[in-house]
Amino acid sequence: MITTGICRAHTNIALIKYWGKRSEALFLPMNSSLSLTLDAFYTDTKVSLDDRLTDDVFYLNGRLQGAKETAKISRFLDLFRRTAASSTRARIDSYNHVPTAAGLASSASAFAALAGAANEAFGLRLDKQTLSTYARRGSGSATRSLYGGFVEWHKGQDEQSGSSYAIPVDDADWDIGMIIIAVNTGKKAISSREGMKRTVDTSPFYPAWVTTAETDLQQMKQAIAERDFTRLGEITESNGMKMHGTMLGAVPPFSYWEPDSIRAIQKITQIRCNGTPCYVTMDAGPNVKVLCRYSDSERIKEELLTEFSSQQIIVSRPGPGIKVLSE
Template identity: 35%
Template sequence: MVDQSIVGQHLESVGRATATANFALSKYWGKQTGGVQQPAVPSISVGIQGLTAEAEVRLNYGTNQEHEIRIAGNPANEKTCRRIETLLDAVFAHSGRKAQAIIRSDTRFPIAAGLASSAAGMAAVAGAAWIAAGLDPGDRSAIADCARLGSGSACRSVHDGYVAWEPTDDGSIIRQVASADHWPLELCLVRLDDRPKKVSSADGMLHCMETSPVWSSWVERAFLDAVEIEQAILDKDLEKLADLVEANCLLMHATTLTARPPIFYMQGRTLQVMETVTSLRRDGLPCFFTVDAGPNVKVFTAPGTAQTIKTALEDMAPIDVYAIGGGLTAEESSI
């Protein structure tokens, strides 16, 4: 049970949580029509240790004051506030009582640069709010469902390791495919540009749904890719996984390039890194690329080979090496 105390005339409770970013091996790109942050296609991701967001949520009961939300020390923008308020309403529906929330969240890596900062941030907020509301921290499925309302892919940051998020007739389900220990791939993050992207992922996928002539092909293939990518993970088949993940990434970006007007998430240097990675693999180095809605390249490698891949790529851009894993860590907090 979360610690609670009387502050003035109000019951107050606090929760804290950390969550890691997750990078998609098969992409979440497209939302269900009329759904609230529900996916149109299945996706599979893996958590990344070291790309971490932190959140503290303080709940004040018995007051009608508005929520106070600050991100990295600054007041959250209107769009972020609306999403977090929707997330909080879902938490309050589980707890059966509402409160004013004072939220402080910080992300320990660049935001809005295609590095899944919103996923980590919203997962941390959801976990902290859940704990502050006195709810069971072991109910990861419910926490993930609340996190999804803040940022769709945040639901995947609640679980450790390889995670699937799949559309259903009445919404979606989130489940762990395998733990990080099952196949501890490594990541070389090639950081080409940390500036916020010009078109958000949410706006980009909606634009592509409405205008790209290859959208239906993307949706059809995405369902097949998710099944085959999951099996490649379970089989620890890097050659098969590399082929599937790169093709899935390129087809997703085909929807952005054929949208009207097109969206250019990738840069010229992005393509150069991608080409180099495929050349390295032809030369026998076990690695493959993927790129989300942004210019930076994620290069996954076989266990124990990240430093070799980093050496081969480090003349092109700064590179950070990470282990996979992560997930949500929520803790009770005293006043």
């Protein structure tokens, strides 16, 4: 017998960053974070439970994946198998609609879509908040992809896995946009997992990051409630810069920035000085994301075209939360 579940999840970009774990095993973060889900990038995943299978089988964009990739997915599905008291193996078919040219990590949408599809296939009927705690165990940022618009991921208490979940903050339907400037889409030398661990373990700036991230989060939630775009942008830019600052204090120090990242930041600063509000944020890689009013996005893109090619610039509106699909 085959039982299936299909789910779509969109990726998200953090405006208050998640940087550092207090439990690596449970993916419990040191600080709460807040993101914007994006419409332009998503993953569709189908989980087919098949009692004839002796192992999980994982296809990504139509290609059969190797032992290492499949083991990661199997470990994740084990969480669902445990809850469902099932030992049935699955075939997983996943399609990433994230242009490789965007240089965005797809782990957020990937694990959120897989969690949604597994929830359906195993017939668990877990609510979204609970499901976000499962998605978290695949990749921290996936926690936030359960919901659309602005989403908060609560750090939770102590070692209590169930207390670290996502909640929707605002559906972001008030002229919000994001522009991705793809500076370099190659694989990075230091994974975010490794980078955050080194920062937590060695950077003297890290305690200041944890303290100020909480204040930034409270102020950002107030700015969102008041629909104060300028304040939202200012906090976004400042929080992202602080996260990157912690890495310069690590031993040995490291940075994800490249010369073109700085060129993009300077261009955005110039556009802002000329009167169009737009603010930069960067993740564990060299690509630059720009928070802007969606109504300004084409104008900003025009200006960026003086420095970057049109393939390097992708504009997105806010996106929705996970959606169960049918065949």
